[in-house]
Amino acid sequence: MDNKIENRLLEIRNLKVIYKTDSDTVCAVNGIDLALDKEQTLGIVGETGAGKTTTALSILRLLPQDIGEITEGQIIFEGKDLISAKESDMRKVRGEKISMIFQDPMTSLNPVLTVEQQLYEALELHNTQNKSKSQLEARVDEMLELVGIPKNRKREYPHQFSGGMKQRVVIAIALACSPVLVIADEPTTALDVTIQAQVLAMMTELKNKLGMSMILITHDLGIVAQTCDKVAVMYAGEIVESGLIEDIFESEKHHPYTVGLFGSIPNLEIETDRLSPIDGLMPDPTNLPFGCKFHPRCPKAMKICSRRTPPKITYGTHNIVCHAFTREDETNEKRRR
Numbered sequence: 001m002d003n004k005i006e007n008r009l010l011e012i013r014n015l016k017v018i019y020k021t022d023s024d025t026v027c028a029v030n031g032i033d034l035a036l037d038k039e040q041t042l043g044i045v046g047e048t049g050a051g052k053t054t055t056a057l058s059i060l061r062l063l064p065q066d067i068g069e070i071t072e073g074q075i076i077f078e079g080k081d082l083i084s085a086k087e088s089d090m091r092k093v094r095g096e097k098i099s100m101i102f103q104d105p106m107t108s109l110n111p112v113l114t115v116e117q118q119l120y121e122a123l124e125l126h127n128t129q130n131k132s133k134s135q136l137e138a139r140v141d142e143m144l145e146l147v148g149i150p151k152n153r154k155r156e157y158p159h160q161f162s163g164g165m166k167q168r169v170v171i172a173i174a175l176a177c178s179p180v181l182v183i184a185d186e187p188t189t190a191l192d193v194t195i196q197a198q199v200l201a202m203m204t205e206l207k208n209k210l211g212m213s214m215i216l217i218t219h220d221l222g223i224v225a226q227t228c229d230k231v232a233v234m235y236a237g238e239i240v241e242s243g244l245i246e247d248i249f250e251s252e253k254h255h256p257y258t259v260g261l262f263g264s265i266p267n268l269e270i271e272t273d274r275l276s277p278i279d280g281l282m283p284d285p286t287n288l289p290f291g292c293k294f295h296p297r298c299p300k301a302m303k304i305c306s307r308r309t310p311p312k313i314t315y316g317t318h319n320i321v322c323h324a325f326t327r328e329d330e331t332n333e334k335r336r337r
């Protein structure tokens with residue numbers, strides 16, 4: 001399904017993004033490739049600082065002005081490159097085609113407007129079909145029902161809702177314009193674990209019902225397993241491993257960083273109060289190490305890892321960028337298939 005051009009919604013090619021601060025240049029995204037088909041969900045996982053949010057903001061061209069800059073690459077959405085698009089076209093893309101859901105619902109909600117008013121405003125803003133006031137009001141009720149908020153609460157203000165309910169309102173607003181792509185950046189991190197599962201299940205259901213595609217950004221491989229069709233594992237602004245969900249969860253072959261991420265999933269059966277995180281810290285993004293960027297932390301590091309950029313080895317739909325996997329390995333795999 002990956003090679004059918006007509007199914008392709010988004011393709012990112014060799015994207016590079018920097019942030020310029022007074023003293024330094026932060027290399028936040030260092031040449032990533034991603035592809036997403038219609039109705040697919042792509043999970044982007046990785047530790048804090050990996051460049052996940054930067055990637056999302058780049059797609060919408062919402063990087064902080066004068067600081068964030070796309071220096072290379074293409075972001076092809078519905079066949080057109082967004083990086084070279086006019087700002088007026090981008091405004092349309094943001095309003096009608098791609099919505100973003102952020103981690104903290106209060107960054108998206110207005111505290112002085114009722115839930116009904118905010119949803120109505122969102123619908124009115126994208127009212128390309130010139131619907132009447134009563135039609136829009138009916139749509140407000142419909143959207144609230146869709147995300148499981150009782151109609152009789154629509155005159156309440158955001159602060160009267162719990163965290164989970166607020167995030168449901170945010171989701172309703174994000175979906176109000178019937179986008180083709182929703183980018184959800186840690187949409188449930190601020191919520192209780194039990195509520196997280198409910199909100200995720202709801203998002204997946206809505207995504208399927210409305211035939212949208214989704215990019216889900218998370219630290220949590222468990223969430224990816226529940227929600228995604230494909231996965232990209234990011235480290236220091238690069239994608240170190242990617243593939244279909246079964247490649248990531250069933251294959252024996254993994255990038256050592258992915259192995260580390262799996263090791264840090266909390267085990268629900270054994271009670272531990274600490275995760276076993278990967279030793280060491282993400283490298284300084286203003287001064288990234290030579291060769292493989294993971295080598296200073298990698299338990300499997302070899303001499304070559306600090307000297308040469310690792311190759312991307314492909315096994316069908318599964319890609320691993322690591323010196324521990326050789327081209328030979330790849331050729332054997334092809335022969336077998």
Ligand SMILES: Nc1ncnc2c1ncn2[C@@H]1O[C@H](COP(=O)(O)OP(=O)(O)OP(=O)(O)O)[C@@H](O)[C@H]1O
Pocket residue numbers: 019020021026027028046047048049050051052053054055064067285
């Ligand atoms: N406005 C900014 N100015 C300078 N550096 C920035 C800015 N925003 C992000 N960065 C840096 O860019 C790198 C990538 O950050 P980004 O927010 O994309 O990571 P992330 O994977 O989303 O992390 P998290 O999981 O914490 O949200 C980090 O080193 C971060 O410190």
Ligand code: NI
Pocket residue numbers: 052053054185
């Ligand atoms: Ni982020």
